[in-house]
Amino acid sequence: MRRLLPTALLSSILVLLGATLPLLPAAAQTQKAVRGETLYATREDAMRFADDVAERRNLDRTWVRTTIGNARLLPNVPRLMLPAPRGTAKNWRVYRSRFIDAARIGAGVRFWRANADTLARAEAEFGVPAEIIVGIVGVETIYGRNMGNFRVIDALATLSFDFPQGHPRAAERQAFFRGELESFLSTESRTAENPMVPVGSYAGAMGMPQFMPSSIAKYAIDYDGDGRIDLVNSTADVIGSVANYFKAFGWTPGMPSVYPVAFDEARLRKDVLLAPDIRPTFSADAFVAGGAVLEGEALEHKGLLALIELQNGADPPSYVAGTQNFYVITRYNWSSYYAMSVLDLGREVRAAMEQ
Structure with missing residues (x-):
């Protein structure tokens, strides 16, 4: 994700530049599709959405249309959103083995030791145990090792305008991703940076904790005090933001999960x-x-x-x-298997720390 500039500082920069909103570099504005690619500039539905977002969010219309217009359709992404075929048996032991292994536990120990003071501060301030935060960041990205390589604008545009209609909740999920695309555009308009640069998961999640754009807007915080939010490079911002997320969803300090x-x-x-x-x-x-x-x-x-x-x-x-705290973990990802993996990874890392 991009680093967010304080509003006052961004306003000053824009005044000095004689602009009201950052526009894409000329090269990006004139980008053309290579053979076999589809740019959303050719899609009337995408351009109507751009105009609507610009009006409702009071954003520069040309900037929004250019940003969405230069997004590329990712043909494989809609297929990744489809649920497993009916009759596919769930298997907790197999699922757990994907996230609880020696390599991830070792990475978790290194992350905890390198950030022990910040984790302790977040636990004291937000009431969220260090092992929960460590579990989340480990399950999501192996502590920043795998944050995704899809351009976020491409992923969000694809899921906003080409969500698979064979999905049982297609209308609901497509509306969700349109909301995320809108949130991404709103946030990016305040960064004075190129919105074509951020990369993340195929669903548009970003940074070490894999926050969606709306979660960045609502829950991400500047926890290292440098005046910016950076969920890619600042482990302090990552730790504080994850703790703030759980507190916002009702985490109860001291309650077992x-x-x-x-x-x-x-x-x-x-x-x-x-x-x-x-x-x-x-x-x-x-x-x-x-x-x-x-x-x-x-x-x-x-x-x-x-x-x-x-x-x-x-x-x-x-x-x-x-308990309610277990339910709070599922607010990060609606899955009991996911929540148990977070708990188990956190416990395993803590146990390894104590050896």
Whole structure:
């Protein structure tokens, strides 16, 4: 992602340049598609969207049209958004193995040691444990090693105007990506830099924590005090922004994310316990009344719980009792498998730190 300049400083720069908004360099404005590429300048729907965004956001119309117009259709990206075919078995052990290995744990130890003071400061200020932040950055990008190489403008334009209509939630998801494209344009208009430069994932997520543009606008913070937000090069900004994100979504300091759970088969109503999916719904008493078996501090839990099922292919599923903090982790990525990987990686890194 691009470094954001303070508003007052950017205004001064633009006044000195005699401009109201940064325009693309001439070379970018005259960019032409090479054989086999499609630029969105040729698409009426994309240009209508550009005009609408410019008017609603009070942005320079030529700049917005030029930026979107120079975005390229990425033919492979729509296919990457399609869900797995029906009947594809989920497997927690396989999923976990993609994120919990010696190389990633070792990288996590180095990241934690290099940023120990900042992680401790964020934990004290936001209440989010260091191991959660370490788990997120490790799962997302292996601590900055893999931040994506898709041009963000290309990815967002492709998903805004060519989202696969075979997706079961195509209209909803396409609207989401149009909102992200709009947020990206709004942010980039304040950087005085070339919006064709930022790279990220095929979905348009950026930096070490893989924030989407709207998350950058809402939750990213300048945590190193240099007057700019940089989620690519500033580990302090990354740590502070991830902690701020979790606090904004209701992270409760000191609350466990999961508890062990077993079942009393004689009175188990697993269908009832699983019905709300990962959203905490049951008090500890109601959870136990449904046939769940909790022990120790779990029985004294004051908040709500959810039964989290992690399928293991042909083998029996694994289960945990998820708290509100587990649910908060899924606000980063709507997946119980993802949330458990974040927790497990953080724990493994902490354990390695203590050896």
